[in-house]
Amino acid sequence: MIKTENLTRTYGKGEGKVVALDGVSLTINDGEMVAIIGKSGSGKSTLLNLIGGLDKPTEGRIFYNDKEIGSMKDSELSELRLKNVGFVFQFFDLIPELTAEENVLLPSRLAKNKDAGADELYKALDIGDRVKHYPSELSGGQQQRAAIARALINSPDVILCDEPTGNLDRASGEEVMALLKRLNSEQGRTVIIVTHDRGIAEQCGRIIEISDGKIV
Amino acid sequence: MEKIEITALVKRAKSGDKDAFLQLYKEFHGRVSFFIRRLTNDPQAAADLTSDTFAAAMERINELRFGESFSGWLYSIAYNKCMQYINEKKRNVTLGSEAELEELLESAALNEPLLLPDDYAINAETRAQLQSIIDGLSPDQRSAVIMYYYDEMSVSEVAEAMGTNENNVSQKLHRARKKIRAQIEKLIGKGAMFGAVPMRALLGELDTSTVGIAAAGAAAIALGIPYGLSKASGGTARELLWITRKYWSKHKKSLFALLFSGVLLCAVVCCALFVIRGELNRTMNSFFDVQGEFDLILPEPSKELIEKLSNEKTLTGMMSVIGHAHYNDEAYEYGTISDPDELAHLYFESGGLPKDESEAAVHRGVLDRMGYTGKVGDRISLDIGEFTLSGIISGSYGTVELTSICMEATEDNRPVYPIPLIFLKSDKAPLYSLTMLKGLSLSPQEATALVYSEYEENVAYWIPSAKQNDELAKVQSEHWEFRSAREQIRKMTLLAAVIAVLSIFAVCKTVFAEREHTVALLYRIGFSKRRIFCMYAIECLLFAVIQSVIGILFGLLIYGGIYCFQVNVLDMLPYSGITFASYITDFTADPICGSVIVTTVVLPIGYALAGISSKLRTHGKRAKKPAGLRKSLSKAFSDKYIAVIQVSALVMICFGSALAYMIFTDSGKTHLNYTDYIPAADYSFGSGFDFEQDGISEYYSTQVPETVGFGSFLMTKTSENGITDETADRFEDAVCTGRLESTFLLSDNSHGLGSEIVFGSADEIALLYDNSSPVGKAFLDNLNSVSRLYKCRTVISDRQFVNSLEKYLIRGRIDTEKLSSGEEMLLVVRSDDPPLTEGQRIKVGSALANDSYGIDEVSLNDVTIGAVVLIPKIIDRISKHCLCSTDEYNLLTVSNGARKLGLFGAKYTEIFSRSHIDGSLIPAGSGMTLSSYSDAKQNAFIHKATQYGGMILIVFILSLLGFAAYFNGIGLKIRQKEYQISVLRAVGTPLARLRRKLMFDSIKLPMIASVVAFAGVKTAAFISSRAYEKYTEMYISTFEMIPDEYKSNVSAYQDEMRQKLHSFSDRYFIHNEIWLADPVIPTLIVFLIMCTVTVLLTRRSFRMFTPDIAGALARGRKRR
Secondary structure (H helix, E strand, C coil), X not given: CEEEEEEEEEECCHHHCEEEEEEEEEEECCCCEEEEEECCCCCHHHHHHHHCCCXXXXXXXXXXXXXXXXXXXXXXXXXXXXXXXXEECCCCCCCCCXXXXXXXXXXXXXXXXXXXXXXXXXXXXXXXXXXXXXXXXXXXXXXXHHHHHHHHCCCCCEEEEECCCCCXXXXXXXXXXHHHHHHHHHHCCEEEEEECCHHHHCCCCXXXXXXXXXXX | CCHHHHHHHHHHHHCCCHHHHHHHHHHHHHHHHHXXXXXXXXXXXXXXXXXXXXXHXXXXXXXXXXXXXXXXXXXXHHHHHXXXXXXXXXXXXXXXXXXXXXXXXXXXXCCCCCCCCHHHCCCHHHHHHHHHHHCCCCHHHHHHHHHHHHCCXXXXXXXXXXXXXXXXXXXXXXXXXXXXXXXHHHHHHCCCCHHHCCHHHHHHHHCCCCCCCCHHHHHHHXXXXXXXXXXXXXXXXXXXXXXXXXXXXXXXXXXHHHHHHHHHHHHHHHHHHHHHHHHHHHHHHHHHHHHCCCCXXXXXXXXXXXXXXXXXXXXXXXXXXXXXXXXXXXXXXXXCCCCHHHHHCCCEEEECCCCCCCEEEEEHHHHHHHCCCCCCCCEEEECCEEEEEEEEECCCCCHHHHHHHHHHHCCCCCCCEECCCEECCCCCCCCCECCHHHHHCXXXXXXXXXXXXXXXXXXXXXXXXXXXXXXXXXXXXXXXHHHXXXXXXXXXXXXXXXXXXXXXXXXXXXXXXXXXXXXXXXXXXXXXXXXXXXXXXHHHHHHHHXXXXXXXXXXXXXXXXXXXHHHHHCCCCCCCCCCCCHHHHCCCCCHHHHHHHHHHHHHHHHHHHHHHHHHCCCCCCCCCCCCCHHHHHHHHHCCHHHHHHHHHHHHHHHHHHHHHHHHHCCCCCCCCCCCCCCCHHHHCCCCCCCHHHHCCCEEEECCCCCCCCCCCCEEECCCCCCCCHHHHHHHHHCEECCEEEEEXXXXXXXXXXXXXXXXXXXXXXXXXXXXXXXXXXXXXXXXXXXXXXXXXXXXXXXXXXXXXXXXHXXXXXXXXXXXXXXXXXXXXXXXXXCXXXXXXXEEEEEEEXXXXXXXXXXXXXXXXXXXXXXXXXXXXXXXXXXXXXXXXXXXXXXXXXXXHCCCCCCCCCEEEECCCCCHHHCCCCCCCEEEEHHHHHHHHHHHHHHHHHXXXXXXXXXXXXXXXXXHXXXXXXXXXXXXXXXXXXXXXXXXXXXXXXXXXXXXXXXXXXXHHHHHHHHHHHHHHHHHHHHHHHHHHHHHHCCCHHHHHHHHHHHXXXXXXXXXXXXHCCHHHCCCCCCCHHHHHHHHHHHHHHHHHHHHHHHXXXXXXXXXXXXXXXXXX
């Protein structure tokens, strides 16, 4: 269960202060598939980053199964990101110097998981024949699938996706969505998707809409 | 239009049919435009956004799936554009500063990567069309568009840059967009490839601008930038420079790093060339002065004088302004020297130059001859008046040359002693140079007037042109001091230049990586390669100019410091590299031009290398198995170029520092110690004599005064009694390695112990008889035809040392008591074939000449050879204590023994003392001075610094340069990897692990560098020590053991060998005597310093690891 209490994130100080997220409190239960929607700049990505431990809130608290992550040390937070959370970025963010396979295996190696079931993942994501390639040699869809594989390699309970289909053509986007839905329904993983696309959001069990940093 | 028609058009458009897209555009334009206008409530922006939407649609048409609704898809694009616009507009209102906006934008991950293949929009036709459009824009509009869209500046920044207000800028932008929109529509009308411009890609880049932009805006960029370049004349360069300026104003750190490297390079080259000029200037000066060939210190010489002097034969001696006087019935010459350069040649034993007219500085030789034993500050009486002794000039002041000149000058065949008396502008000293100008057939009065009038002016050299070139060439090729100094400086400068290029390359590489994005953007919007090249070229040129100007100023400043240091601290002659003397400037590269040329050449090379290397971005081989964690991390962080540059820089630092350390400390071992007896501390500190091992804290030393008369047969009188009992006793407790120069052996057989003293002409014998005392006459009379006099070297040493010779004993036994009582002496030999054995008796003695021209006192005693000692190895440190290096055999005794044997004229060259020796014990008039160990060390330091000053300074600057290159690297490297680091953190890599990894990567470099440098020094040392052995052999066979086949023509052989020795020693740096030193300590010190600096800098760069990973990731993405 993920719970946030009065999450606030501001940038800057004084007059130029920008409130990206303003007192957001929400609870996401295990096995839920949630879409966070909102316009660009509404604060949805900020919310996702905070939930994923990629940023610290200015105020408020985030709980993972009643454990507050704000008080965690970097090593604990890293452990959480490594083992419990899989993050899929809009821009894939594969390390360009590593092949797709090395990118995918990186978290499993960090977590010291020997048999990570990578081959099955490749198969499921249909990138088996491309994993030896470098990201610059892959298409957007292939990169996104590699990024998803990387997010899933340590079998995290929570999968956070920031506009997972934003840079994909429709077909790829649909495949990715289907995969996420499968992960949610078949394996009971919690999936949180940030999107501005209503069509995608409607495929999720629950929609949280954010506007101007607040839940509508 | 029916749905089926639309589907068909889409299909055609997807296959690249532009007409089809044009039809789609016409069909949907009105609706989309209306839709957007409604959303934005802003008709102007709506028009832009509409164009933008179509541009994106055109670009992404292939992503549209079969059967999907084109209109829905198009509207979604339009919607996104509008949202983007509205959000940004909103932010524009609420945000205070650009920085905060950027931060927010980054956190919201609004940047999008360029997903288009590069060549999509880049075809010549499109570009040409776009360029033709841009012609319609006014320069002002173009500028505003470029700043605003390309450079992501806010309206207010643009306004500031253009010197106008924000409204004005907005208007300009609006008009530009309007114009471009019209142009594009016109183009579409012509069926041109509107969609071929990758608008979306551009917009992706331009998202961060404060106002939403439409396709027209993007096109404006595409049109604006090439325009400037398309006009070869007019504002082209200005605009290119403007782009450059805008870029660098946002990358100040990189700019500083780049400028710094270039400035340093320029400064180093400039400085090095000045140092080389300075060295040549100095060498030339000392060469001409010492050689005394023909330097005449004159200002612009008058024609008359030049004509007279151009007859080279007249230039025979060293120019000194010398007066003429008598003292105690003997003729003296004296003079004044007021020229600062000339005065700089004087070395004072004590005291210094006179401060006013009542003072005088006097040459040591003069004082000795006057029998004057006073010290500085005493009143001294000369026939021209009484003066206070301000300083004693040491014996090294060209005595020999002056003597020869003066000898010629006298009329009555009595020698005239030169007395470089120095007065300060004393009217009493007549100023003329009789001896020098004798050949000019001027009267002394004329000569005086001539020289005086010229001499007082500003000083310059004048060298007869006929000989100038020959002599300069000779100096350059033969004068090893200069040649080797120049060689070293040249090599070092070359290294420095290499480092600088590396450093510049490192910065360029980073800058290029950072800038690649910008350049790609320029390329996409129609910048041709040629224009990008032009931009870099102009930029390079500008940088080179800036770097050169600042670099030369720095170079001059540094050289000024070096010069002050050389003159004030190192006591080097005040000849600088900043000279206009044609004999210097004609032969050395011009520092200003040289540094400018190097800087101007190196920077484009750096750019070119960086450019090429950015093209060579190859991935490693695809291994079958994916890399493990450790290797993956390494791959993610690796940057071979920068690593190589850093390691090179560090190797240079290590190498240079090890070199400097070895030169400046006494870890360098002896050199050429077999060629002559060289007082260890006095000449090359630490060579041969181990002060610390022998517990020596102070020592007396002197240069044995020149003896006159019959070679060195006669001793000049230095004191009444020579060594006293007390002196001898005390000296036996000290480590005395003094030697008697001129004892004689009376024998009917030479025994090979010394060369026979032959009295020459009848005149000489007459002179000797006329001047000898009755004792001397009796001695000379009693020399019968059987016995002859042999000049014999005798060495005095202390008991302790004599006892230590036990292990070299080959015959007899050492009895120090008998040595002290004068009964016995030791024979020290080099070869296992002694001319005498133990128990044999010989007659030794000495003759003392009070006035140098006759024998006043004689001692002659029988002595037994107590023992024979064999010192076979010539380089053995022991040999210094008991052998005169050029002799095969020496007699050795202790101080008391010498005294008992009546060797009363004994002079010591050195007395090394374990404890304090009372100065009064030193034989009076021997001119011995006390030096402490630490003074000697300091002198040795200064000596070495003088010798290698230029090189050391270059090494120092080199190290600075190396450090700069290295430091540049550390921060840049980690900053460049911010993206990779952020991704690793995002996927769960603990920060501690990343820190460890980065730290290890950083520290690895100094480690590798230290090992490489250490190995380099060791290898060089190995090669050099082998070369040194070879050199030794060559030297011996040249000067000591000349092979039989060359004995008929020794001088030609030696000349040839000397050349070989020179080139050999130059090739292996033998003169530096540093290669025999131990590089462990310096390498270790430098290693530790480098490690500390590395750790600190690396830790400092860890500051960028904030908890805001998402922000860092966005920043990293942007940088990529």
